[in-house]
Amino acid sequence: MTPDLKKMIALLPSPKHPLRGRRTVPLNLPENIICFGRRAASALNQPQRGRALHRRFVLMLALQTGVTVRVDDREITLNEGEGLMVFPFQFHDYTNPGDETLQWLFITFDLVDDGTMQALRYQPFAISPAMRSLATELVAAYLKTGPAANDLITLQLSLLLAHIRQTKPASQRRAKPTLAPGLFTKVNEIVEDKAQPPNVKVMASTLGISVSHLRARFRESCGVSLGKHLRRLRLEKARGLLRLSTRRVTEIAEMCGFSSVYTFSRAFHTAYGVAPLNYRKGGHVKLQTNQRRKK
Template identity: 65%
Template structure:
């Protein structure tokens, strides 16, 4: 980048000194949390199923590459690369090239205005400019006070602007059926309801019933079913069933628990019921999946 002195020489005199550039509509991140992972074995903790967040997760592989499975897509995240995981995307980690690593994670809330969609499933290069912003961000994050909080927000917004700048014209590709359904829910005005349902499902070891969720939301079960179907494009029963199956899928990959135990943990009445539901959803039996069988696209669990 040219020096400040050279850049100053390029500045033109403004036609109207009191009329300058105005800010466009700006969407800022909020509720920001930063942390670092230094070992590959620590990435998949806790091992209670694939991670599901209602927040954005920005992962920056500063040292050591790892394959990240996001929904049904394997993303090779090499050293010096970053990846943005969107709200309600399941993800876990595998095939670390070395045990020792250095990954910066930044999780945050933000209204999805569509400007980040080109980054879905797409790793990006970590540039020197991004590294400088990350250093400033972490330094400010380690401080306390309202000023530090505001600066953290602004620095993350700047980092995101650098990340999406070279990919502004990129086409969205590789979207899984689950991601498409969730995107459809957002387009139809359903993020608030889906967020609450997912949060309620995450709070308990076993997914709550529709009646329990309706009671927690202060509405009737029939009203919840109707609103969820209209706003999210899928019945709430199928959505919760999908959450249970995805949790089971993570436990099959990330733990050594017996299939019968996993079935019980995920709310299935029997191992037979679980195996039948798993095969119907992924076209592979649970034990075959654990052994490394390839999963086919989801069949009926996300249909209307």
């Protein structure tokens, strides 16, 4: 027993009622968790064509060597000993590494966004000793197999996220805008606000620019066409709904702007190498070589 624990036990009050304790609230637990590491700066941007974009949260912990992370339209300096959360549907890639040798931990996961994570958007945070300890235990559990290990993975990540939400920002530095300030965020917000994915004409009108100007600015900023980006958004939204909701596949196809469930199923299988129903039952995606968006 550590001295600190002894001091805290001495501070504990006597219970007012032996059977009435603190009540719990429904937990918003992460799902479909993947952990992996990167030990070389050149391995961060894979593939080189296009910037990574997907429906999942990405937690990155820079344990050794700092790198500039471009998220949407901003450049964020992520120093050694700091972490950053990338949200679903955010573009991200990496530039200006301090050294080729690095040690980064990535944790990607699905989570119903209940608003508690929003303070972390574009905001690096310092990795505390408690966070490092929790990350160590999480990776140790991830390296094991079996249902018990899966429960530990979920609980350890939940604890890590709770610590991150309570931490103060790493600094007051501002994320620097790059090309087309706010364009990524605005496009994604328009898509999220609409019950049905809007066409490019409606989107350009909403932004107050011409269709050709919107397409050119978008390709210049992220290295991918607007049409391809919107298609990715539709498919990634569908993938999230398949994992996190009980809606029927036909309903998900309609919500994501596909003309029929057959068109949706074909597009989903082409993109991920698995049928929508099989994916919902736990099937793993098999991205085509030119579609892989690993870190």
